[in-house]
Amino acid sequence: MPGPTPNQLQSANFFTEHFEQLRTRYDRLLIANELDVLAIHAGQVKRHFMDDSEYPFRVNPHFKALCPMLDAVHSWILVRAGQKPTLVLFAAQDYWQPSPEIDHADWLSMFHVELISAPHEIERFLPYEKSRTAYLGEHIEVAQALGIIDVNPERVVNYLHYQRLFKTDYEIDCIQQANLIAIRGHEAAEAAYFNGLSEYGCWLAYLNATQQSPREAPYEHIIAHNQHAAILHYRGKTTTTLAEDKRYSMLIDAGASYRGYAADISRTYAHHDGEFAALIEAMNGLTLRLIEWIKPNRTYAALHEQAHLGVAQILKGMGWVDMDEEEMVAQQVTRAFMPHGFGHMLGLQVHDPGGNLADAGGKTINPPERFANLKTTRRIEPRHVLTIEPGLYFIDPLLEQLASGPFARHVNWRSLDAMRKYGGVRIEDNVVVGESGPTNLTRQQGFG
Ligand code: GLY
Ligand code: MN
Ligand code: MN
Numbered sequence: 365m366p367g368p369t370p371n372q373l374q375s376a377n378f379f380t381e382h383f384e385q386l387r388t389r390y391d392r393l394l395i396a397n398e399l400d401v402l403a404i405h406a407g408q409v410k411r412h413f414m415d416d417s418e419y420p421f422r423v424n425p426h427f428k429a430l431c432p433m434l435d436a437v438h439s440w441i442l443v444r445a446g447q448k449p450t451l452v453l454f455a456a457q458d459y460w461q462p463s464p465e466i467d468h469a470d471w472l473s474m475f476h477v478e479l480i481s482a483p484h485e486i487e488r489f490l491p492y493e494k495s496r497t498a499y500l501g502e503h504i505e506v507a508q509a510l511g512i513i514d515v516n517p518e519r520v521v522n523y524l525h526y527q528r529l530f531k532t533d534y535e536i537d538c539i540q541q542a543n544l545i546a547i548r549g550h551e552a553a554e555a556a557y558f559n560g561l562s563e564y565g566c567w568l569a570y571l572n573a574t575q576q577s578p579r580e581a582p583y584e585h586i587i588a589h590n591q592h593a594a595i596l597h598y599r600g601k602t603t604t605t606l607a608e609d610k611r612y613s614m615l616i617d618a619g620a621s622y623r624g625y626a627a628d629i630s631r632t633y634a635h636h637d638g639e640f641a642a643l644i645e646a647m648n649g650l651t652l653r654l655i656e657w658i659k660p661n662r663t664y665a666a667l668h669e670q671a672h673l674g675v676a677q678i679l680k681g682m683g684w685v686d687m688d689e690e691e692m693v694a695q696q697v698t699r700a701f702m703p704h705g706f707g708h709m710l711g712l713q714v715h716d717p718g719g720n721l722a723d724a725g726g727k728t729i730n731p732p733e734r735f736a737n738l739k740t741t742r743r744i745e746p747r748h749v750l751t752i753e754p755g756l757y758f759i760d761p762l763l764e765q766l767a768s769g770p771f772a773r774h775v776n777w778r779s780l781d782a783m784r785k786y787g788g789v790r791i792e793d794n795v796v797v798g799e800s801g802p803t804n805l806t807r808q809q810g811f812g
Contacts, residue, residue: 402498405499487510525718542619581620654706654752669734676689749797
């Protein structure tokens with residue numbers, strides 16, 4: 365049964381409330397830091413070296429949180445405590461660029477709007493004396509040219525990064541809608557896979573179903589057949605159509621965006637029944653168990669530990685590693701199979717920052733010694749949105765390390781070697797933490 369389409373849902377209705385919550389955050393921030401103006405720069409395009417073509421533009425996330433205009437090059441939001449923010453929109457007076465289409469924008473009334481036709485004209489809207497103005501954006505040279513000394517002040521950035529992990533209803537709805545779009549893509553890619561298409565063919569099916577170009581995607585889609593699934597950041601999309609008896613697996617990690625908010629979903633398919641299909645089933649169970657385990661006040665580091673324990677149970681259950689599960693985790697044997705984190709914060713960016721902050725002042729939480737590379741260490745709290753994405757891969761260099769280490773004798777190498785051609789499994793869902801339990805945004809419409 366097809367789910368509701370994004371425009372049937374409610375984002376627009378939630379926007380006003382969201383905007384007011386952000387304004388309250390900004391008011392507090394400006395007053396606490398004795399700032400008169402926070403100048404949020406959408407950004408500007410960058411050219412390739414010695415070339416007149418440009419990198420795809422990616423708007424400043426702090427800009428799109430307030431104004432979901434994703435192509436607002438050279439535009440600004442000027443925030444002053446207690447006042448309606450000013451949106452300074454750049455509209456080039458030429459025929460090379462489209463003019464911004466804002467006539468029916470639901471966010472327009474939230475701003476006092478000004479237009480500029482040359483980037484430097486922003487100067488007219490800034491105070492003459494800029495000691496109490498801060499710049500928030502990517503282009504330090506622009507701030508300098510405008511005479512703003514306070515650039516991305518740490519105290520401002522820490523506060524915003526800490527707070528932005530508490531999602532408003534609008535943000536949760538946007539991530540939900542991004543999920544609905546991505547799910548259409550996943551279903552189409554799955555069908556393409558079982559129709560015998562190449563990685564590239566599956567990718568085209570995904571793009572066609574989502575109706576979003578690669579430029580709109582929050583991260584580069586990963587469509588990995590067979591052993592390619594063992595390359596965690598695999599980006600190639602081969603056009604090779606594999607013979608039926610050479611088709612083993614597909615791992616797809618692909619998202620979508622909605623009003624600048626991201627979905628980040630992974631699924632893995634077995635071409636035929638057997639041990640790999642059983643592994644997918646077990647990993648799917650682990651993803652769901654980890655989601656059930658989420659509760660306010662538990663820590664993300666503890667969740668990571670649970671993920672490793674789950675991987676250990678699967679390794680033992682499949683007969684691949686014969687060790688006590690706790691010991692497998694303690695001795696980092698599971699790390700050879702799951703070398704990445706259990707998940708991450710999700711929102712305006714696919715990896716929303718702030719996952720390691722203890723407070724809005726910028727105090728950070730170190731990962732436990734056992735998981736020294738873990739980036740998400742914060743306490744779980746209601747309104748956090750995160751991905752849960754345990755993985756289990758057969759990565760040649762990591763298996764070689766395991767084979768030459770002290771635990772090699774506990775490994776059933778014959779069985780494990782037979783799995784290498786499948787690459788690996790990742791099952792990734794997007795979840796909102798609630799007071800009374802988590803909500804799985806990826807499975808709400810019956811998507812498995
Ligand atoms: N697709 C990026 C990630 O899963 O983190
Ligand atoms: Mn992810
Ligand atoms: Mn992903």
